[in-house]
Amino acid sequence: MVDDKKQPEVLLDFADGGVYIKHKMENAVVELERRRITRDEARKAAKAMEALDVQKPEMNAEHVQLLVKELGIEKEEAEKALAAQGGDLVKTLVALTAPPS
Missing domain, CATH: 1.10.8 (Helicase, Ruva Protein; domain 3)
Structure with a gap:
């Protein structure tokens, strides 16, 4: 049987005395992971450009x-x-x- 009641917001108590809302914490963790992935992709792209040995125009x-x-x-x-x-x-x-x- 499916319970159609709306689930209450989950609050978590931590040792530092803070009370955090679960979905806000999850969103923050997801955002941090997205940034890490983007940073890793930028590093890979930079390595790929170095591997291509792209010639810069000579500067006078x-x-x-x-x-x-x-x-x-x-x-x-x-x-x-x-x-x-x-x-x-x-x-x-x-x-x-x-x-x-």
Whole structure:
């Protein structure tokens, strides 16, 4: 025989004196597991990219120095911007100096 009564909310008492609602704890554990899986997948993807030995476009040191000096940005930011534009200095300057949309 099936009991059609609504089940009461389950509260758990812990040694630290806290009372926790069961479904909230379950949801938190599921979320933590989802994040762990996502982090593991990101690591696997990074290893796969390393295994492919993806070639980065060569950075012209003079272009990087020009961007750092003239725009006052960090070296890493200049390299990233140049890489995004395929190493083209003019496209990089236009992209970095364009007003935000």
